[in-house]
Amino acid sequence: QARKLFDYNIVLIGFMGAGKSTISDYLSAMFAMDVVEMDQVIAEREEMSISDIFETYGEEYFRTRETELLIEMQARQNVIVSCGGGVAMRERNVEEMKKNGRVVLLKAAPETILNRVKDSDERPLLNGHKNVEYIENLMEARRDKYEAAADIIVHTDNKTVLQICEELIQKL
Ligand code: S3P
Numbered sequence: 404q405a406r407k408l409f410d411y412n413i414v415l416i417g418f419m420g421a422g423k424s425t426i427s428d429y430l431s432a433m434f435a436m437d438v439v440e441m442d443q444v445i446a447e448r449e450e451m452s453i454s455d456i457f458e459t460y461g462e463e464y465f466r467t468r469e470t471e472l473l474i475e476m477q478a479r480q481n482v483i484v485s486c487g488g489g490v491a492m493r494e495r496n497v498e499e500m501k502k503n504g505r506v507v508l509l510k511a512a513p514e515t516i517l518n519r520v521k522d523s524d525e526r527p528l529l530n531g532h533k534n535v536e537y538i539e540n541l542m543e544a545r546r547d548k549y550e551a552a553a554d555i556i557v558h559t560d561n562k563t564v565l566q567i568c569e570e571l572i573q574k575l
Pocket of ligand 1: 420525
């Protein structure tokens with residue numbers, strides 16, 4: 404059994420399409436760490452897609468599932484927790500994230516985000532709003548909350564996945 408690299412979890416946050424899942428997978432491969440993809444775990448447990456959860460039960464219900472999962476993850480170590488893009492919108496979630504370990508905010512320009520999300524139908528908050536202006540406004544509205552939650556900020560525009568991971572690890 405290999406020794407654990409970190410005695411805490413690495414929590415990745417950021418706007419939809421900022422690169423949380425990509426960076427999580429890469430870090431996981433580099434360091435043989437487990438990844439918990441929060442959206443995926445919640446969708447599996449609810450036996451519904453994220454879009455269906457939003458449609459059926461609403462956003463608050465979904466945020467509460469996020470809170471529960473963040474609390475559950477506090478019992479673990481050395482895990483990469485890849486959050487949904489809106490996790491930091493709830494004050495309680497920020498508290499529970501911080502108890503997990505280091506919170507890393509991934510940032511990208513609205514144009515980059517649009518490119519990454521334009522073909523996705525699993526972003527209920529962007530349905531019918533796949534344009535730069537909308538993304539820019541939502542990002543701006545969320546900015547203070549993301550930044551307040553973050554221990555570390557990594558910009559992802561015009562960098563390779565490897566460069567982003569190296570920068571992230573250095574800043575931990
Ligand atoms: C959300 C982002 C999504 C997902 C849900 C809500 C948000 O995750 O959790 O659609 O409020 O920004 P991704 O960032 O993985 O797309």
